Structures are given as structure tokens and as C-alpha cells.
Amino acid sequence: MKIIKYPTDFMKTRKEIKGKVGFVPTMGALHQGHLSLIKQAREENDVVVVSIFVNPTQFLPGEDFEKYPRKYEADRAVCERVGVDYLFMPDVKDIYFDDEARVTAPKIKGYILEGLNRPGHFDGVLTVVNKLLNIVKPDIAYFGKKDAQQLYLVKKMVRDFFLDTEIKECDIVREPDGLAMSSRNVYLSEEERKKALLLSKSLKRAGKLIMAGEKKCDVLKKAMEEILKPIEVEYIEIVSRDFEKIDEIQKENSIILVAAKVGNTRLIDNLWV
Known part of the structure; x- marks a missing residue:
């Protein structure tokens, strides 16, 4: 090299x-x-x-x-x-x-x-x-x-x-517990890391709802908000892959995005649908 x-x-x-x-x-x-x-x-x-x-x-x-x-x-x-x-x-x-x-x-x-x-x-x-x-x-x-x-x-x-x-x-690479890999993960304390898992858990919840037939973005966002209550959420948004806002999931053309602060560490995660 x-x-x-x-x-x-x-x-x-x-x-x-x-x-x-x-x-x-x-x-x-x-x-x-x-x-x-x-x-x-x-x-x-x-x-x-x-x-x-x-x-x-x-x-x-x-x-x-x-x-x-x-x-x-x-x-x-x-x-x-x-x-x-x-x-x-x-x-x-x-x-x-x-x-x-x-x-x-x-x-x-x-x-x-x-x-x-x-x-x-x-x-x-x-x-x-x-x-x-x-x-x-x-x-x-x-x-x-x-x-x-x-x-x-x-x-x-x-x-x-x-x-x-x-x-x-x-594709996103995740830790065994589901946390999206990031160089900033080293900032998280043990307790903060547990809270950080709420990002991926909220996305999994949205994914399961979509698999069950739910398409309305406001319903998906509310389900994510419930899971993310313990942390400081900056945004939850669902957009097309060219970053236009959408009201309903478009198959193979949607991204669910979340950004939140856990302690002093800002984290992002997403799900491509």
C-alpha cells in the first residue's frame, strides 16, 4: 500500500x-x-x-x-x-x-x-x-x-x-444490537448506547407496519414518535428517494429518516423502503 x-x-x-x-x-x-x-x-x-x-x-x-x-x-x-x-x-x-x-x-x-x-x-x-x-x-x-x-x-x-x-x-452496516455503525458511537456511554437503539427500533416498527400494509406516512411517524419519546428527536421524516415530501409510502422509492440527540451525541439513521 x-x-x-x-x-x-x-x-x-x-x-x-x-x-x-x-x-x-x-x-x-x-x-x-x-x-x-x-x-x-x-x-x-x-x-x-x-x-x-x-x-x-x-x-x-x-x-x-x-x-x-x-x-x-x-x-x-x-x-x-x-x-x-x-x-x-x-x-x-x-x-x-x-x-x-x-x-x-x-x-x-x-x-x-x-x-x-x-x-x-x-x-x-x-x-x-x-x-x-x-x-x-x-x-x-x-x-x-x-x-x-x-x-x-x-x-x-x-x-x-x-x-x-x-x-x-x-447498505447500512449495523452492530449486532441494531445500532447503525458510526464513528460517533464511541461518544456514547453504556446507558446512552441503550437509548440510541431506539432509533433503529423505531425504524423497525415502521417497517413492520409497512409490511402489514400501512402506507400513510403520518401513521408511521406517530408510531415512531411513541418509541422515541425517551430521547431528544430532531426530526422524523419520510421522503421519496429524490427527497420530495410524500404522504404515502411509494414502494422502492421511499426513505424514512430520523435524527436525534442521545446525551451530547447527535445520531442519524434511516430505512430505505
């Missing part, structure tokens, strides 16, 4: 890489969710690139940028073990510049749900993903479904900017 720090060095190396390239962009603190993306990239490509970059522009003031888990040595070892070919680990000063051109999120769908209380968050996400895709120039880039709105906006940006990369959506 080759570790590359500077964007200019990677761009030079990229010209020499032959075959199909799969790319997994991450902020590090790698867990089984990330490894599932890397595994899929390994199976589907000749060359696998992973980036580790804790992106400051997607964190709002007061969010956890400074304390976001950084496990660079462990992450390097994991990447080498699972067969990554290139590990790209740039510094902030080499990714961002003074008075630079920026990518901005769509004015509607970038400012709902995750973007509503985090204005500018998706500007930062899309800006860094755009930079990384232009540096790595992958044939396929792999993103998890847990960050569903991010996934939608990245796919939209790639389409809108005519970028020559396929964005592949990958």
Missing part, C-alpha cells in the same frame, strides 16, 4: 494507474461500515483508493470538529490489511486555499433535514467531495446509505457538474 499526502503527488500518480479505480472517501476512525465499502470496492475494481480527511468545512461552529475521533495509525494498519492500494491523507492546508471558488448545496434540498439546523454543512460536504473526485478521478466512488441526504446531494452534484464518476450506494 502506498500512502500519499499531497494532492499534486496523487494527481501525478493517478496518470500512471492502469485499470478500473474504486474510491472510498472517509474521515477516518474506520469501522465495519467503512470496511464494507472498501470490500465492495476491492471486489469490483482493479485498484482501490481510500482517503482519510477530517473535513473542517462541513462542521458548524460548536460541532465536534476538534474532538472528532482521529485514529490515523490504526486506520493505516486497517487499510493495509484489507488490501487498499493507495491511501490518500492530505492536510487541510493542501486541500483548501484563501478566497477559493466553492461548491454550494442546492438552495432547497441542501437546506432541509440535515441542512435545516446545520446551514452550510452540505456546502462543505460537496466542496470536499468535488475536490477529492477531481484529485482521485475514480471510475466508481462508494458511499453509505446511512447518510442518505448526503448521498442524494453527491449524486446530484456529479450529475449536475458532468463528473465522470459513478456513485455507488451501499
